[in-house]
Amino acid sequence: MDLKSQAAPRDADLGYRALVVDDEKPLAEVVASYLEREHFEVTVSHSGVDALAVARQVDPDVVVLDLGLPGIDGLEVCRQLRTFSDAYVVMLTARDTEVDTIVGLSVGADDYVTKPFSPRELVARIRAMLRRPRSVSAPVTPGGGTADAELPPRMFGPLTIDVPSRQVFLDAELIPLTRTEFDILAALSSRPGVVWSRRQLIDTVWGEPWVGNDHLVDVHIGHLRRKLGDNPTEPRFVLTVRGVGYRMGSGQ
Structure with a gap:
């Protein structure tokens, strides 16, 4: 050592x-x-x-x-x-x-x-x-600017995302996510009606200096879905928009 x-x-x-x-x-x-x-x-x-x-x-x-x-x-x-x-x-x-x-x-x-x-x-x-948020700050959205750290929890059916505390609950049970998984979910949930391309997620979560295969996003999305019990063929929370990227689902 x-x-x-x-x-x-x-x-x-x-x-x-x-x-x-x-x-x-x-x-x-x-x-x-x-x-x-x-x-x-x-x-x-x-x-x-x-x-x-x-x-x-x-x-x-x-x-x-x-x-x-x-x-x-x-x-x-x-x-x-x-x-x-x-x-x-x-x-x-x-x-x-x-x-x-x-x-x-x-x-x-x-x-x-x-x-x-x-x-x-x-x-x-x-x-x-x-430079990515670690505690109270929310991620930057594709349109620019940071989300308010004092916003109330984001609710998607049984899924609750508390950005200030960086905690996620499914049916009131705490779901342990890595920083990267949480940051992806926080980005998607910050504008649930918006489709995020892989490049937008990389720029937001990994930062613009990052270079590499966009497939990185798909792998982390897969881990996130498994932890949320999200069926990849019929997801409730993280939806795939074929040929474009991902967006947040309603949880219903």
Whole structure:
């Protein structure tokens, strides 16, 4: 374990905390150095077991996680990480295949980057994710502007979306969503009569610097529907508008 920055109490003057996990030590050090230049507090780990222990210790805001770790691989690390952390996760993969992408996102990763990659681009994408709302702010709508943080809960049949608290209830039962899943649902529900294209959702949820396959949206929509018990063939909450994108359903 290489602790480049010991955990410290949260303070408004401190930068974001990042955990970089890669068994390729030179690459991990390069990524760490770029993040440190952007005033991140960086911790580096080279194994999955070590990374999980460190994540519990330092409580990172973002985890840069290699898919191909020895022993416990990146998928299992991400799966376990999601049981106690809502940190943003960027998966690093040496293979740019749809299967890798789907599997990586299915365990809770927010984004992925294929090796080789530009460290500057990686940092830009991390910055874009960290600009996303975390507590009281609502997402930007396609027409511009932010939703009022004091708006009452949004109701769609048995589904309740409380944007200020970032909580979702189905039949009064709390539904645990990842940040990305919640942000997609918050965006769709902010203008329920509007069809959102995949590109609009990416620009709103991931941020405009994000570049990559729009299929990322479909994967997260699939996870969201499963958690909401939404039948993809006859959805009540997240509707597909063929050839265009998605919109919010009434829940009936």
